[in-house]
Amino acid sequence: MNRIRVASLQYFIRPVKSFEDFGLQVESFVETAKDYKVKVLVFPEYYAVQLLTLGQIKRPIAEQIKDLASQEERIVEFMSSLAKKFNILIVGGSIPVFSKDKTKVFNRCYVYGSDGSYDYQDKLHMTRFEKDEWFVSPGDRLKIFETDFGKFAVTICYDVEFPEIARAAARLGAHFLVVPSCTDDRQGYLRVRYCAQARAIENQMYVIHSPLVGSLPTVPAVSLNYGQAAIYTPSDYSFSRDGLLAEGAVNQESMIIGDINISLIEDSRESGTVLPLRDSQTTGELLKVADHVKLKI
Numbered sequence: 030m031n032r033i034r035v036a037s038l039q040y041f042i043r044p045v046k047s048f049e050d051f052g053l054q055v056e057s058f059v060e061t062a063k064d065y066k067v068k069v070l071v072f073p074e075y076y077a078v079q080l081l082t083l084g085q086i087k088r089p090i091a092e093q094i095k096d097l098a099s100q101e102e103r104i105v106e107f108m109s110s111l112a113k114k115f116n117i118l119i120v121g122g123s124i125p126v127f128s129k130d131k132t133k134v135f136n137r138c139y140v141y142g143s144d145g146s147y148d149y150q151d152k153l154h155m156t157r158f159e160k161d162e163w164f165v166s167p168g169d170r171l172k173i174f175e176t177d178f179g180k181f182a183v184t185i186c187y188d189v190e191f192p193e194i195a196r197a198a199a200r201l202g203a204h205f206l207v208v209p210s211c212t213d214d215r216q217g218y219l220r221v222r223y224c225a226q227a228r229a230i231e232n233q234m235y236v237i238h239s240p241l242v243g244s245l246p247t248v249p250a251v252s253l254n255y256g257q258a259a260i261y262t263p264s265d266y267s268f269s270r271d272g273l274l275a276e277g278a279v280n281q282e283s284m285i286i287g288d289i290n291i292s293l294i295e296d297s298r299e300s301g302t303v304l305p306l307r308d309s310q311t312t313g314e315l316l317k318v319a320d321h322v323k324l325k326i
Contacts, residue, residue, distance in 0.1 A: 041243035041282035072122030074211040113145035152185040179204040186210040205235035229261040
């Protein structure tokens, strides 16, 4: 199986009246993906923040995030059941979760196999608001998820702005990268987008970007979101024009769909017009012998 259909959500957050309301919205997307014969469905970072509208929204956001983290088990069981029911691999965006001793909160992306099994990738770099206001802690491990159609890694939002993570994943055999994101303005969104596109080119891999859209006006920390889902490709003849396989409409609720071909990635890495993944192996040696030249202005 070298060619598979993938989908990325522009998931629109809105207030909910119950967990069941949230569940209906989530399940409708998974069911729709199944109708389109999608094999991999990607949700955005912090997609479950809708559940904050069920609590006391005027409290400090760090307290609310802990409340959301306490619902980890229920969310995971629900998402796992959907993956199994609809026979789809789901990259579950991310949710806040507690450490085992309850002293820390992590930003965690669960990945659910089509049989209901799951594992996770923690966010490795915290943005300023996560660190200073939400008190979320970074993870410390990169995982490569292996399937019968290829390998992939997850870089949650800010993590895609660190090239070494995606490069390590590519060197470990990843054919595509998944980027769930949550950005409140255009500048933040574009930082993620431009870096995701760069990762696709320099590592000769697909990148699936899923952003959060919509707003929760009553919850100041997530009152605004800006995003545009996309599937990026290496910029070479075998792939889509402009390195863009699929793209949504800015800030609209939607699901974009595209077929990715793992064989094209392998061929590109062997005989592409340029070979940045292979050629980058010399970079470490250059850093050791770089010359420093002084000039007057």
